Amino acid sequence: MKIKKWIQAGVGIGLGVAAFGARAAYELNLQAPETPIASQIYHLHSLIMYVVLAIFVVVFSVMFYSIFAHRKSKGHAAAHFHENTTIEVIWTIIPFFILMGMAYPATKTVLQMKDTSNPDMTVKVTGYQWKWEYDYLQDGVHFFSTLSTPHDQISNKVAKDSNYLLEVDNPLVVPTGKKIRILIAANDVIHSWWVPAFGVKQDAIPGFIRDAWFNVEKPGIYRGQCAELCGMDHGFMPIVVVAKTPEDYAKWMADQKAKLAAVAEDPNKVYTLAEMKAKGATVYTTHCAACHQASGMGVPGAFPALNGSKIATGDKAAHINIVMHGKAGTAMVAFASQLSDTEIAAVVTYERNAWGNHTGDVIQPSEIKALRGAAATAATAVPRLAAGA
Numbered sequence: 001m002k003i004k005k006w007i008q009a010g011v012g013i014g015l016g017v018a019a020f021g022a023r024a025a026y027e028l029n030l031q032a033p034e035t036p037i038a039s040q041i042y043h044l045h046s047l048i049m050y051v052v053l054a055i056f057v058v059v060f061s062v063m064f065y066s067i068f069a070h071r072k073s074k075g076h077a078a079a080h081f082h083e084n085t086t087i088e089v090i091w092t093i094i095p096f097f098i099l100m101g102m103a104y105p106a107t108k109t110v111l112q113m114k115d116t117s118n119p120d121m122t123v124k125v126t127g128y129q130w131k132w133e134y135d136y137l138q139d140g141v142h143f144f145s146t147l148s149t150p151h152d153q154i155s156n157k158v159a160k161d162s163n164y165l166l167e168v169d170n171p172l173v174v175p176t177g178k179k180i181r182i183l184i185a186a187n188d189v190i191h192s193w194w195v196p197a198f199g200v201k202q203d204a205i206p207g208f209i210r211d212a213w214f215n216v217e218k219p220g221i222y223r224g225q226c227a228e229l230c231g232m233d234h235g236f237m238p239i240v241v242v243a244k245t246p247e248d249y250a251k252w253m254a255d256q257k258a259k260l261a262a263v264a265e266d267p268n269k270v271y272t273l274a275e276m277k278a279k280g281a282t283v284y285t286t287h288c289a290a291c292h293q294a295s296g297m298g299v300p301g302a303f304p305a306l307n308g309s310k311i312a313t314g315d316k317a318a319h320i321n322i323v324m325h326g327k328a329g330t331a332m333v334a335f336a337s338q339l340s341d342t343e344i345a346a347v348v349t350y351e352r353n354a355w356g357n358h359t360g361d362v363i364q365p366s367e368i369k370a371l372r373g374a375a376a377t378a379a380t381a382v383p384r385l386a387a388g389a
């Protein structure tokens with residue numbers, strides 16, 4: 001029996017060691033700070049941890065000594081006393097000064113975190129399910145940043161790389177040594193823009209604009225995530241910030257402006273079915289495949305299939321409407337403000353002619369432009385009618 005117990009104990013220890021060795025990265029501290037505010041947060045965190053540790057050691061040392069040195073077996077009897085003004089003053093004054101000593105640097109840090117005045121540049125950040133939109137207000141450049149981790153990794157068909165679920169197609173690019181102010185909002189539900197190395201975590205709330213700031217000290221790639229449970233696939237909403245030297249940033253911004261000018265679309269151009277399907281496949285992969293799957297089969301119980309669906313094979317107007325305006329009470333968001341006329345026309349055309357769908361419909365950008373105009377006219381007419389009434 002003793003041998004059996006020793007074998008069981010050995011197996012248990014072996015399994016424990018194996019589990020310990022198989023763990024993922026085991027971190028006990030904050031990420032290395034890369035901005036002045038993040039450095040203050042890091043040092044403040046360390047200071048308070050040392051203070052808490054000192055309090056723990058002093059209090060428990062006194063308590064254990066008292067228990068050991070004054071135990072009953074040594075002949076000590078419990079003392080009965082009530083109200084000791086001196087002790088009460090001491091245990092009130094000492095914690096007060098400890099709290100004040102921690103509150104002063106904490107308050108200084110919080111006030112600096114909230115001081116977004118006099119920025120060198122401003123970027124508006126808007127959260128969507130499940131992507132971020134970055135709008136460089138002073139330069140007229142804006143784009144969406146979407147998860148770029150391959151679907152084969154997500155579905156465990158291939159090995160995951162080191163930046164699994166932390167990589168995007170279009171990162172936020174900023175210059176080093178500049179005060180960057182970000183205006184944060186949301187288009188659908190509450191999100192949270194969080195980059196640990198910057199010491200920035202700000203909620204994005206529909207109907208409100210919050211702000212924060214950071215100043216990156218050295219070039220590099222910094223990663224974060226949406227830190228709010230914003231719905232199913234919440235983990236598919238990473239943040240990537242690329243910090244460049246001012247010279248490299250100026251070149252990048254010039255390239256972005258040149259690209260925007262080169263791809264400026266003519267909403268009156270007429271496209272063929274093949275052209276719209278090709279454009280639509282790209283739009284679908286970027287904005288739709290995460291929910292409806294590349295095969296168009298959706299996720300049973302969560303996201304409907306588009307292959308053979310009534311929406312994708314039925315009334316064309318209804319299909320366009322749900323893409324532009326979404327569907328209340330579901331995860332289907334409105335893409336009217338996210339996609340251009342050509343992109344909406346292309347993705348609807350693609351969905352109606354991909355997989356097993358063969359409607360032959362070709363949606364033109366001019367149709368989407370006309371619908372936008374009709375919607376704008378109706379929106380302005382309602383206040384006029386109300387005023388007349």
